[in-house]
Amino acid sequence: MSELIRSNLGVIYWERGSSIVVLQRSAVPALDPGELLVFLDRFDLLIPPISRKTLGLLMDMREGPLRNDPEYEQRLQRAVVRLVAGFRRVALLMQTSVGVLQAGRLRRENGQLAVPPVPFRSEAEARAYLSEP
Numbered sequence: 321m322s323e324l325i326r327s328n329l330g331v332i333y334w335e336r337g338s339s340i341v342v343l344q345r346s347a348v349p350a351l352d353p354g355e356l357l358v359f360l361d362r363f364d365l366l367i368p369p370i371s372r373k374t375l376g377l378l379m380d381m382r383e384g385p386l387r388n389d390p391e392y393e394q395r396l397q398r399a400v401v402r403l404v405a406g407f408r409r410v411a412l413l414m415q416t417s418v419g420v421l422q423a424g425r426l427r428r429e430n431g432q433l434a435v436p437p438v439p440f441r442s443e444a445e446a447r448a449y450l451s452e453p
Contacts (some may be wrong), residue, residue: 330384331344376408376449400437
């Protein structure tokens with residue numbers, strides 16, 4: 321594992337010998353929009369969107385707090401658009417069925433994504449999806 325970024329929000333790492341980048345979300349709530357922007361800026365510098373076309377992104381949100389207030393969802397949607405830009409495939413790993421339903425709803429409502437994240441509860445299924453040609 322090659323750790324790229326660590327913050328209160330989580331860690332992003334690239335698994336050696338694979339084409340999967342993992343974002344593992346922490347349980348700390350994202351209250352400060354500035355912290356999220358700094359996190360995204362660092363990510364864009366390390367793996368610019370132009371360099372992501374052969375990579376899959378596994379967004380492991382199992383520890384992340386569930387929220388569905390409109391302001392948070394709007395901020396989250398903007399962050400997701402930026403975060404997934406350029407990746408070949410994106411899998412969203414959720415802890416609960418409710419989380420999968422919420423992620424599916426947000427996926428359907430966001431037409432800005434060239435490659436929308438596909439929600440999963442099974443890590444093995446998410447990794448299999450990301451590894452498909």
